[in-house]
Amino acid sequence: MNLEEVVELIRGALGDLAKEITVRKGYVEVVVNPGDVVTAATKLKELGFDHVKSVTAVDYPKESRIRVTYHVSSYLRDDLARVIVGLSVDLSRENPVMDSLVGVWRSSEFQEREVYEFFGVVFKGHPDLRPLLLIPELAEKRVLRKDFIVREESIYEGVPHRYQ
């Protein structure tokens, strides 16, 4: 099965749920509404995408949104194992809340905890939503968001004026 057929398969399974499907080399990105994410995930799982490779988030401060992406793929079906599907949700930056997908893919549990501590995204229905790698005080600062400033590299003393 080549990439186009996989995309057709996903499009057929998700129907109207998919707001936007982007295809790049070996990678299919599906954007859904935050309310539909559990339904869409269940449908992808029924299709044969049986595990989550990673859960990550991107912060867009200018557009005031956070995009959470689940990279899913398949172990059991050879034809689906060649593609990675990104299931993405756009959340508001002020109050990022979404439904947890632990019920669908068990392997996303620890990775949702990481997204929680680094970006402050709250996953409703997560069985154990605590910071994983950071201490709680640091997790409150949401350190991987773009507005968290770390000390500059040692070559510069501060940011040069023209970059400010």
Add this chain to the structure above:
Amino acid sequence: MGSRLGGTGVEEPVDRVYVGNINVTARRARELLLGKLKLGDVIDWATTFSLWPVHLLTSCCGAEFAATWSPRFDAEQYGALPWVAPRQTNLIIIEGTVTRKMACALRITYEQMPHPKFVIAMGACALDGGLFYNSYNIVRPWEVVPVDIYIPGCPPPPEAVARAIIELRRKIREKKLASRWLVEGWRHDREPVKPVDDVCKWWRP
């Protein structure tokens, strides 16, 4: 110290220890342990030959730490043996980056070890952050435990780790660290360290 003419015609001191001469070795050991030395010197001597580091693997320097005790470099010849239980060891080698969560484990490990105990900080990360100097999630080990020897490098080669153990042995024997610590209950050559941050959340009311 007497001397005699050996079979080769070269004059040799009689009481030098030769490998395999069991009588001379036994007599020298008896003199060393019971005769001329004070008990404190025996304690220092014994401590230098039983520096057991606890295997506190915090980061990638642990690979070099493991190589130090592998057959090629064989740091066990210095009497050091990596051990798992902190209550039976007297040396911590901090193997690289210490994150904030690991700082608590480091301090607990240090508190559990019996006196006299020593700390070696290994790698650029343990000196001053190294690669992660501007990270929000690391602590400097010298803010958590008192460090005796620093090993620079990223990662330090196994020879450097072995060298640090030898250096620590020299320091213990020259300054009589172990025996003075046991007798006086205090180490005078450095300040005790109270952690700068509340690493384990124990200070909260």
